[in-house]
Amino acid sequence: MLRLAKKVEYALLALQYMSSRTARVCTVKEIAENFNISFELLAKVMSVLSKKGIVQSLQGINGGFSLTKESSSISIADVIAAVEKKKSSIVECESGGDHANCYVEERCTIRHPLQRLQTMIDNAFESMTVLDLHKSETSFVHVEIN
Secondary structure, three states: OOOOOOHHHHHHHHHHHHHHOHHHHHHHHHHHHHHOOOOOHHHHHHHHHOOOEEEEEEOOOEEEEOOOOHHOOHHHHHHHHHHHOOOOOOOHHOOOOOHOOOHHHHHHHOHHHHHHHHHHHHHHHHHEEHHHHOOOOOOOOOHHHH
């Protein structure tokens, strides 16, 4: 089943936390303690987010991390792309894998419907932002089935 990697979950938790604290630097320790998550893994995730330009690292006694742009400008797709090494897909043949290993490719009847579903999922991740993570309703994601 489609599942976000733990690194993506940590990144989203951290970005949501940081976005709720405007004009403030947040430390990895502060975020990890707030959510009771692994400091070590979160530190690695924050380093990746910094390298990808989603957060900036500030050194020194009052150092930590801060967002590089408004939370409404950071899509969930941006975060996933920054943290995951390869694009995940709901079916293996769409994840850039070798189609030669597919034993039903010539007779496959689900590939195209699942490609449409993957497109809807991708569009939902593109349209949802870190700011939307603060909302309890689901009206920010519009999924259209053709």
